Amino acid sequence: MKAIELTKYGAPEFLQMNEVEKPSPKDNEILIKIHASSVSSGDARMRRADPFIIRLIFGFKRPRKPILGVVVAGEIEAIGESVSNYKIGDQVFGSSGMNFGAHAEYVSVPKGAVLALKPGNISYEEAAAIPFGATASMHFLRIANIQKGQKVLIYGASGALGTMAVQLAKNYGAEITAVCSTANVELMKSLGADHVIDYTQEDFTRNGKKYDVVFDTIGKSSLRKALKSLSDNGHLLLASAGIGTMIGGSIRSIFIKKKIVSGVIKETVKDMNFFKQLIEKGSLKAVIDRTYPLEQIVEAHAYVDKGHKKGNVIIAMN
């Protein structure tokens, strides 16, 4: 099968299309024929080994599992003997998690992998635009006990996490303020944002307003200033905090009532099924910026590296 392998950490050009052996599912595994995947900011960071700890965990010069990619949208082609939760022909979407391997024609994942049946009302490409942003955003919004009437500000609202966070928080009945650049103002309104702040025109930390939740999805707001915009018992959610901010935030949290939340997210099958229901109701929509064939993965990574994608960059298989 065709697969993209990373020859060493660094530039997009270190990704190479190779012919590799097609995986065969073990007893407790599912073999998925991939129809679509995505190149997320997480894939790009993995490729760059950013942060450095990636080298210590996944392999020093290059990842021990050289086929990157975690988002999966495809059809089950084979199952191991002990698999009873899926059948051949099921259309699924979700994440291969720490197995990676999604930037290939096939991937084999454990039967308990974070997957759900793909809703019938969306394409594989649209399905591939959901898991990365939705699982991460839901993880953080849940910690903030997201609920009706809360004032929620989402910073980096036009990215993969942001576009999902706006829709998910809206779904809970929160009042959403989305922060983005001029080009994305209309997109934010179309996703349900009640208020939009154009960060090229206005600094949200200076408008005197207080929010119950400030969710910085991309790590570009100032922690000190963002805290000032929080209500007394508010949550500051930091999806993209480095080790220093995580430690600093935890220490600061001890002395104040406001809560600072960071860390690594946990993906769950339950969440994937929740997203499936929302998609079927029309309450959660894919936001796709560009779609590339697998052969153009280098271009896809280079585009993601620029840090200005709207929602998601999709890889479509033929």
Ligand SMILES: NC(=O)c1ccc[n+]([C@@H]2O[C@H](COP(=O)([O-])OP(=O)(O)OC[C@H]3O[C@@H](n4cnc5c(N)ncnc54)[C@H](OP(=O)(O)O)[C@@H]3O)[C@@H](O)[C@H]2O)c1
């Ligand atoms: N904690 C975890 O376990 C976990 C899990 C998943 C992801 N993450 C992290 O979450 C982060 C966000 O990921 P993502 O995929 O959502 O990012 P992304 O899609 O690459 O974000 C791109 C968006 O950010 C916006 N942006 C860029 N600079 C901005 C600025 N100064 N102010 C406001 N918006 C700005 C861009 O809009 P403009 O073009 O308009 O500027 C663009 O739409 C990544 O660092 C990822 O590693 C963490």
